[in-house]
Amino acid sequence: MAQKILPAALVGILGMVAATTTQASTLEDVKARGMLHCAVSTGLAGFSFIDDKGEYRGFDVDYCRAVAAAVLGDPTKVKFTPTTGKTRFTALSSGEVDLLSRNTTWTFSRDVDLKFSFAGVSYYDGQGFMVPKSLGVESALELDGATVCIQTGTTTEANLADYFRANNMSYEPVPVEKNSEARQNYLAEACDVYTTDASGLAASRATFDKPDEHIILPEIISKEPLGPLVNQGDEQWADIARWTLNVLVEAEEKGITQANVEEMAKTATSPEIRRLLGAEGELGSKIGLPNDYVVQVIKATGNYGEIFARNLGEDTKIGLARGLNAQWTDGGLLYAQPYR
Amino acid sequence: MQGDKTNVAFVAQNEKPALPAPVTTTGPMGWVMANLFSSPLNVLLTLIAGFMLVYSLPDLYQWAIAKAVWSASSYDECRSLSPDGACWAVVSERAGQFTYGFYPEHLRWRPNLAFLLLLVAIAPVLYKLPYRSALLAFTAIYPLIAYLLIWGGLFGFEFVPSDKMGGFLLTMIIGCTGISFSLPIGVMLALGRNSNMIFIKTICVGFIEFIRGVPLITLLFVASTLLNYFLPKGWDFDLILRVLIMVTLFASAYMAEVIRGGLAALPRGQYEAADALGLNYFQSMRLIILPQALKISIPGIVNTFIGLFKDTTLVSIIGLFDPLGIIQPILADPNWNGLVVELYVFVAAFFFIFCFAMSRYSMYLEGKLSTGDHR
Numbered sequence: 001m002a003q004k005i006l007p008a009a010l011v012g013i014l015g016m017v018a019a020t021t022t023q024a025s026t027l028e029d030v031k032a033r034g035m036l037h038c039a040v041s042t043g044l045a046g047f048s049f050i051d052d053k054g055e056y057r058g059f060d061v062d063y064c065r066a067v068a069a070a071v072l073g074d075p076t077k078v079k080f081t082p083t084t085g086k087t088r089f090t091a092l093s094s095g096e097v098d099l100l101s102r103n104t105t106w107t108f109s110r111d112v113d114l115k116f117s118f119a120g121v122s123y124y125d126g127q128g129f130m131v132p133k134s135l136g137v138e139s140a141l142e143l144d145g146a147t148v149c150i151q152t153g154t155t156t157e158a159n160l161a162d163y164f165r166a167n168n169m170s171y172e173p174v175p176v177e178k179n180s181e182a183r184q185n186y187l188a189e190a191c192d193v194y195t196t197d198a199s200g201l202a203a204s205r206a207t208f209d210k211p212d213e214h215i216i217l218p219e220i221i222s223k224e225p226l227g228p229l230v231n232q233g234d235e236q237w238a239d240i241a242r243w244t245l246n247v248l249v250e251a252e253e254k255g256i257t258q259a260n261v262e263e264m265a266k267t268a269t270s271p272e273i274r275r276l277l278g279a280e281g282e283l284g285s286k287i288g289l290p291n292d293y294v295v296q297v298i299k300a301t302g303n304y305g306e307i308f309a310r311n312l313g314e315d316t317k318i319g320l321a322r323g324l325n326a327q328w329t330d331g332g333l334l335y336a337q338p339y340r
Numbered sequence: 341m342q343g344d345k346t347n348v349a350f351v352a353q354n355e356k357p358a359l360p361a362p363v364t365t366t367g368p369m370g371w372v373m374a375n376l377f378s379s380p381l382n383v384l385l386t387l388i389a390g391f392m393l394v395y396s397l398p399d400l401y402q403w404a405i406a407k408a409v410w411s412a413s414s415y416d417e418c419r420s421l422s423p424d425g426a427c428w429a430v431v432s433e434r435a436g437q438f439t440y441g442f443y444p445e446h447l448r449w450r451p452n453l454a455f456l457l458l459l460v461a462i463a464p465v466l467y468k469l470p471y472r473s474a475l476l477a478f479t480a481i482y483p484l485i486a487y488l489l490i491w492g493g494l495f496g497f498e499f500v501p502s503d504k505m506g507g508f509l510l511t512m513i514i515g516c517t518g519i520s521f522s523l524p525i526g527v528m529l530a531l532g533r534n535s536n537m538i539f540i541k542t543i544c545v546g547f548i549e550f551i552r553g554v555p556l557i558t559l560l561f562v563a564s565t566l567l568n569y570f571l572p573k574g575w576d577f578d579l580i581l582r583v584l585i586m587v588t589l590f591a592s593a594y595m596a597e598v599i600r601g602g603l604a605a606l607p608r609g610q611y612e613a614a615d616a617l618g619l620n621y622f623q624s625m626r627l628i629i630l631p632q633a634l635k636i637s638i639p640g641i642v643n644t645f646i647g648l649f650k651d652t653t654l655v656s657i658i659g660l661f662d663p664l665g666i667i668q669p670i671l672a673d674p675n676w677n678g679l680v681v682e683l684y685v686f687v688a689a690f691f692f693i694f695c696f697a698m699s700r701y702s703m704y705l706e707g708k709l710s711t712g713d714h715r
Contacts, residue, residue: 042656042659042665042668042669043668043670044672045671045673045674045677046674048672049670049674050666050669050670050672050673052434052437052673054436058672079503081503081659082660082669084659086657087561087564087565087657087658087659090564090568091565091568094568094569095568180680183680184680208678209419209423316674
């Protein structure tokens with residue numbers, strides 16, 4: 001019996017492999033499935049977490065919901081796959097997920113070597129330092145000889161070494177595995193300095209008993225443009241990911257919000273807004289989506305500013321200012337390509 | 341001299357009543373002397389340990405019980421109620437997620453029932469009960485029942501996908517499957533390794549040595565990521581199923597070596613006696629060799645079980661939400677951000693209870709089966 005099953009199974013698998021070499025596009029797959037597969041972080045304050053109802057929430061999560069709203073018209077049609085720093089890229093390249101939205105830094109090697117396409121930058125971050133005020137340090141250049149809590153195996157580790165070497169300073173690393181571990185060590189004064197992305201520092205500081213006794217130094221020593229990414233080779237899908245992000249930003253610039261989007265789709269007179277919301281032209285259909293997909297997206301998640309304010313903004317516990325992530329009109333870096 | 345009656349030698353009519361043993365050798369005092377203060381080194385160690393207990397226990401009690409907060413909706417609320425006590429509220433708030441992961445709430449009776457039936461199914465294996473053969477028949481079909489209850493999809497049971505499962509439910513699924521399947525597979529591998537048939541022996545040795553030469557976490561990464569490269573796109577081979585297979589294979593290899601140890605410990609005469617009785621291979625294994633070999637291996641077998649049960653937490657590294665993995669997203673919730681110790685203490689307590697119970701059962705079983713060894 002077993003001798004007959006094995007060859008049959010092998011032939012079956014090979015047949016499947018042969019059949020899938022002529023596979024459908026990601027967009028068609030997602031539509032056929034009725035479900036977007038999106039990889040997020042297993043847990044990062046403000047970006048991806050699970051509330052007490054078991055729902056995913058956060059900045060990265062909302063982007064997945066926006067794409068689901070664009071493609072399927074329903075922000076709840078997402079299957080989230082929690083990934084760790086180690087499993088995220090294989091989950092995407094193996095096709096287990098359609099989209100990776102997990103505060104991933106856009107670097108040359110990830111774009112080129114790992115064969116991904118970044119859809120843009122959803123959050124401009126950079127590595128910073130946090131020190132207790134009692135240390136009396138005002139600038140990172142005064143940190144010579146300090147002990148530094150640093151998460152191992154991250155880009156921050158390499159950035160730190162580069163920065164201290166470039167400035168002829170020495171430091172003593174206290175390697176830690178996770179953010180929570182770093183926090184414990186830092187509060188127990190096992191290290192003078194805690195370094196990670198500035199958003200992470202602010203999020204950690206917000207949870208301290210006495211946040212006022214700690215300062216984040218002004219130096220940002222690295223560029224960490226975080227963004228969603230898809231597999232290379234399916235340009236249509238990459239376009240959808242890119243333009244979903246762009247229209248979120250564009251909607252904020254044009255003052256389109258979750259509350260007024262339906263109203264504006266009907267009454268707006270500005271040709272730019274009418275094109276964006278699908279009241280004029282056939283731009284949505286050209287990308288393979290319903291013509292009013294932007295309305296669906298904004299209705300589901302709000303514009304970029306609303307997503308930011310809800311998950312990371314100054315009214316939340318994370319308490320991040322817009323900073324670099326403000327619109328270009330407000331002195332930030334957000335500059336969506338024209339929608340025409 | 342003659343009239344001096346008092347000078348008559350005393351003759352004891354019966355035994356003198358025994359004096360009580362010195363206080364320092366019996367009762368609580370004797371126990372203390374024998375166990376705590378029997379030598380200068382022990383005196384020193386006792387004093388150090390006692391000092392540490394006195395030093396830490398009151399604070400621990402204050403933190404864990406006296407000043408603890410049992411119900412609150414956020415970490416800030418905990419801190420405002422009691423600034424330096426434990427915040428157990430997070431455990432009660434997230435009890436559902438800790439127990440079931442994201443299993444739909446209206447279907448949670450199904451894993452509950454599966455757990456109750458699990459107790460029924462393992463009882464006849466662990467203890468000698470009346471109607472044992474009928475109960476064992478139930479045990480044999482239990483995996484199917486559990487699968488139906490937990491995943492559903494047949495007979496009108498709503499299907500629940502694997503990614504909804506997490507917490508202790510996931511630990512139990514992985515732990516119980518690994519434990520119950522690794523023992524029979526391990527026995528077969530151990531016998532195969534001792535076999536005279538070169539082909540079977542080579543396969544078993546190769547399998548065992550390969551699995552033992554690779555860390556479990558590597559196998560889990562293979563299960564979670566590499567398999568996807570080999571399988572065609574769109575083939576949704578369930579992640580939990582992949583993990584179950586890997587964990588079972590891993591535990592089986594270790595089990596095989598433990599049992600091989602038991603087989604090697606049996607005197608050669610036992611094999612020869614079985615042959616002399618005219619039993620064939622399977623009869624001699626079933627009736628003579630395995631009962632003795634397994635008895636010898638009990639501590640090692642249970643040791644492997646306990647190790648396997650604890651190893652289930654490794655799945656958090658490949659993004660499954662076992663009790664340890666689910667701590668990450670809870671910590672990332674702004675409501676609970678900043679709280680660490682309570683969650684880990686809670687998970688540690690859970691694992692301690694289960695592993696300690698397994699270890700006590702193994703001691704009970706050894707005592708019960710070793711009657712023949714007492715002379």
